[in-house]
Amino acid sequence: MPYAEVSITKNFIEDNKMSVLLKSLTKILIESEGLKDNHISNSLALIDVKEFDNLYVGGEKSKQDKAVIKIYGFSDAFNEEIKKKLFNKITNAFISVSEKAQLQNGKNIWCIITPLGKSDFGVGGIPVTLELTKKIVSSHT
Numbered sequence: 739m740p741y742a743e744v745s746i747t748k749n750f751i752e753d754n755k756m757s758v759l760l761k762s763l764t765k766i767l768i769e770s771e772g773l774k775d776n777h778i779s780n781s782l783a784l785i786d787v788k789e790f791d792n793l794y795v796g797g798e799k800s801k802q803d804k805a806v807i808k809i810y811g812f813s814d815a816f817n818e819e820i821k822k823k824l825f826n827k828i829t830n831a832f833i834s835v836s837e838k839a840q841l842q843n844g845k846n847i848w849c850i851i852t853p854l855g856k857s858d859f860g861v862g863g864i865p866v867t868l869e870l871t872k873k874i875v876s877s878h879t
Contacts, residue, residue, distance in 0.1 A: 739859060739871050740767035743808040744787045750803050755835040760785055762831040763807075770824050771815040771868060778878040782871065803838040806848045812868035813853030825849045 742763065751759060764783045765775060773779040793800045807828055816824075829844040839847055859866050 739782050739812065739866060739868075740771050740773075741784045741810045742767060742786070743810075744785060744805065745808075746787070746789055746805040747793055747803045748789045748791055750789075750805055750838050751832075751836045756787070759831060759835045760787070762834070763828065766824065766827045766831060767809065767811070770809075770820060771811055771871070773872060773875045776875065776878055779875045782875070802846065803842075804846045804848065805832055805836075805839070806850070808850045808852060810852045810854055810859075812859075812871070813855055814868050816851060816853055821851055824851065 744763070763785055764780060767783050767785075768775050768779045773782075793802060793804060795802060809824070828849050829839075829847045832839040832847045833844050856867055857865055
């Protein structure tokens with residue numbers, strides 16, 4: 739189920755490198771929830787990308803380049819060690835494709851994890867859990 743919102747300043751990543759980044763982020767998100775990497779888990783991993791022109795810092799329009807990644811995932815998938823690895827892998831994924839991230843050594847990459855409890859996510863009116871997601875993904879090869 740992993741879902742992420744990626745908000746970046748315009749031209750933070752070149753168009754030809756965006757696909758490379760999104761494939762890398764998909765793999766990272768699937769791995770973070772302990773899911774098998776297959777066509778089913780890939781179809782469940784959603785990433786919403788938004789580019790923006792106006793970033794305000796301290797109430798003033800800023801010229802800083804920044805990426806903010808909000809990750810929504812099942813709370814029972816994340817412990818402190820997994821969160822640290824997730825932050826590191828996401829930052830490195832951005833550094834590998836963005837000169838603007840490289841120039842600041844990833845300090846302009848902000849990651850936020852929002853854990854979802856057992857009854858916080860549903861599809862088609864049915865509650866979905868990490869356990870159910872793992873069963874669905876594992877039943878397909």
